[in-house]
Amino acid sequence: MGISLKDVAARAGVSVKTVSNVVNGYRHVTPATRQRVQQVIDELGYRPNLTARHLRKGRTGIIALALPELGNPYFAELADAVISYAAGLDYIVLLDHTNGRRDQEVLFAQGFRARLIDGLILSPIELENEDLLARGNDAPLVLLGEREYEAPHDHIAIDNVAAARTATRHLLDLGRRRVAFLGARHGRVRRVAHLRLRGWRAAIAESPGAADGDELVAATDGYTRGDGAQAMARLLDSGAAPDAVFCYNDLIAVGAMRTLTERGVRVPEDVAVVGFDDIDDGRYCSTSLTTIAPHKQAIAQAAVDALLARLDGGDEAAQAEPRHIRPGFALIRRESTLGRPLESG
């Protein structure tokens, strides 16, 4: 039809981003603006036609987002944020899951579907540095998450050490002295949990009188509620006697709280609990979960912006030094550390 987002924006007297927000059904648009934009869309008969527009530039208009698993609400919420933000820029997102397996991650990193996509955002779990260096493909690749690499790719991650330190310090500030870490991974020093474990160690080291023994570090096989429930049970049975637990993520924390409840251990009176991710789940637990909230919108935007900068910036941008971008985070204090303000039962 030849009607573009810009035409709609001009006629409606709003920004292109606002039109895109309306088209994609996102929040942050007032009802009045939404109505005006929708009216112009109807008048002009605007229909998004991404493919044609991108094809003219030799592009597909598709970026791939490869995540370990959608079953983990953190990744589902992050995917939502990436899809929404990319849509606002007229890109669509092909969502892949790697199951957190190295062979799958290598497959994606090395250009599986190269003809189909303009670029790739990958959140690796097991991928090694050598896998990235062996990459025989020049489509832009942006890395997400806690793994650190020495490879020429933009990398978006919050400061995991600082975040874990903040979480642990919160527990120490409440007077806890035996703060356990739940979710280290078996025999994998360079893995994800390492940065958060390092933050835990740093906070403990700064706090005289806080126990720092290895018996307070509990490993898990994965990152699910079930893993957290089992690890908490082992920790209680081991005699480590924690009075607080900092968990690798919210799912592990929710599983740990389930075990504590089953054993009749009170949260937070006997054991305070902090998670990581700020998934919706934690807000509605019977005992709501204190957690570290990475700024998911900022992560999603930084990842898409970094990818498109490489794509759109010409040779200079394509060859610029890789950037390490660190979106922010916040500690969200809830009942699992502060208790319930007013018991009405």
Next chain:
Amino acid sequence: MGISLKDVAARAGVSVKTVSNVVNGYRHVTPATRQRVQQVIDELGYRPNLTARHLRKGRTGIIALALPELGNPYFAELADAVISYAAGLDYIVLLDHTNGRRDQEVLFAQGFRARLIDGLILSPIELENEDLLARGNDAPLVLLGEREYEAPHDHIAIDNVAAARTATRHLLDLGRRRVAFLGARHGRVRRVAHLRLRGWRAAIAESPGAADGDELVAATDGYTRGDGAQAMARLLDSGAAPDAVFCYNDLIAVGAMRTLTERGVRVPEDVAVVGFDDIDDGRYCSTSLTTIAPHKQAIAQAAVDALLARLDGGDEAAQAEPRHIRPGFALIRRESTLGRPLESG
């Protein structure tokens, strides 16, 4: 390279499906088989190359899956199941979210991205029958979920009336007499919740002495934990005095349980709670959640199979009568109706 899944399967002496399962990292493969297949993959240097194979058939090898939201674990788990099953058949899945908005659903149904995809699986919330009849596009479309249409498309959904009746009867069998329904939608008789509401009514009608007043039906604006928490609060404040609640989905049930806990109402002693969806969340609540478990794997398989049958079957299959496929469901009994078997606290 020219090495196909079939070559690997032949050399390893296993089925193509097994090779695909290994390549995609799925479960249900023994370690021994996985090792044998991986060895052959390494020997032959097999790399999936979906695009070329599908292009020879005039296809893209991509199916789109349009869901209301990924933030809802039910849809995230369903997406996982569809992506996994499609991958086993060498199809990749482009995941879209509609935000449950009619305009977005119309956009997808009417062939947005038609050149990019071979077919579409859509789970509509607000789409109307007329939208489907006006569809100017002949790419196969399979509908998922509780909305019912009189349009020539295959439709995959469990029997929602029977499932809701089973859930409600479970509560009545426990001796509850004031069973509320949480999650009806405001003024939308033909909407999703209607089938589950009908099942609730049927079970109540069969049970002499059970209260059936409209004061026991609580509407929500959406399907989130927050909606459930608010609706439960309104229900308690209204004086309807329920002794049980059947919730439209698990998220609403989790939110409702949070409100009950805040108010000091015991689950299940004072109010028993049943959800719908069997998301992982419900298993690890402080009070684990009784729920209806739709067979998600079966739903995912039926949807992909129906789509590919239309694609692969030639003219005859393409013009066959639309089919209504009803995967099974199960009632999963947990603490929110049965209580905790052994209190160890």
